[in-house]
Amino acid sequence: MAGLVVGALSLSTLSGCVARSPAALARVSQPNMVFSQAGAWSVTSRLSPQIESGRAGVSGAQAAGCTTCR
């Protein structure tokens, strides 16, 4: 997990080299290049987290019953 944090922080430092003019950012500003929450611009499955516990992200997925059996 520490590696992931370091990796995330490292990525965050890479932006400094990018030109900031609107023309230079035209490509990365296209609607399908943006991380939008709009379903019309997203390709993420919204029902499969019911099945895929890891993606759901909530501890104790809905059927993980016996983690605290006495």
Place this chain on the structure above:
Amino acid sequence: MNPFPIHTGLRRILLPGLLLALAPDPFLLAAETSALESDLDFLGSGDITLLQAATGAGLAWGDTFLRAGINGGWMGFDYRPVDADIFGSPMRVEESRVGASLSISRKLGERWTGLADAGAYDGFNSYRSAWVSTWYRQFFDGLPGLVEPDPRGLNGSIGLRWEYLPGLGVMQFEAGLASDEIAPGYEEIFDGFGGLLDVAPLRSRLATQVLRVAFENVLTTRIRSRVSIRMNDQAERRARWTATAELNASLAKTWVLRVDGGYSREQFREQGQGSFEGHWFGGALEWQMADSWQLILRGRHYRDSGEIENTLSFSTAAPGLEAEELGIGLRWSSGAHTLQVGAGPYRTRYEPVTFNTTFFANLYRDRTFVAAQLSYRWEF
């Protein structure tokens, strides 16, 4: 007397608290524009049908952006007990869910934005929860301690967004709480001769704390990335950590590649007793084939080690899962209007159930679903 000894003391059987997970990832660098959005999702196999719909409106008003939405879901499945379940009988189960959400963001300065959101739902969030609940209702039918499940929940979060490189780099931190009323598991009450007298419902309310930090960056003039780390902490469990990474690359003027992956891990409460691990990756290739039309091909793979359980005789925990999804989509965008449709197969393959989970062999069996989505957005 019950011929199948059930481990007593199940504390939590059904957690429909997926709302936090279902909540969309937040905007980071994307401009927040006033818009009306509607989404419809379908997932169906021969015996299971899931539908989900959501609609919402966002309004930009000066330095404030407000979004309100309502959502609902419907599920129908043919419940089928295993042959060894002498108390079970096949039946059709149908459940519905309604929910609402409200979020607000407001500029606090040139580079800072405050965030807050809240949500509520009523109903089963997952067909797996409804399936297990049906098993309990049939297995303990007639006992006075059996309660009618009424799953529902509330959640909320606050956060702060820091644009440390204007237009190029953003960090966002969120802290949230969720309270879920779940369909409970049951503890069996025996008489002095081992006969089952009654059952007592176990924990029916769960509280979850969530912390999340995300970074979005424009790495080059053609590549945009987003990484996030999330911690979900629930009473009586260790925290579950989830890390995700996404990359959007403009390969050419008319081609965009979107890739993403993630890893999730939860250690069991006691060292050396296993852990839950899951990972996934996927990608989508988008081709602008005409002025207003885009063709989308996408694929995704998921694998996990199976949910954690430590019982000796009975469990509802899902065994290890491997899943793949393929899809093809079409997006039409003209002016303020965008419409996207997509469909494809989604296949799930579970590891075999064990003695502990044998009652749920029909729930955790391999299936091939058809997944379909329809989304519309109008910016105004």
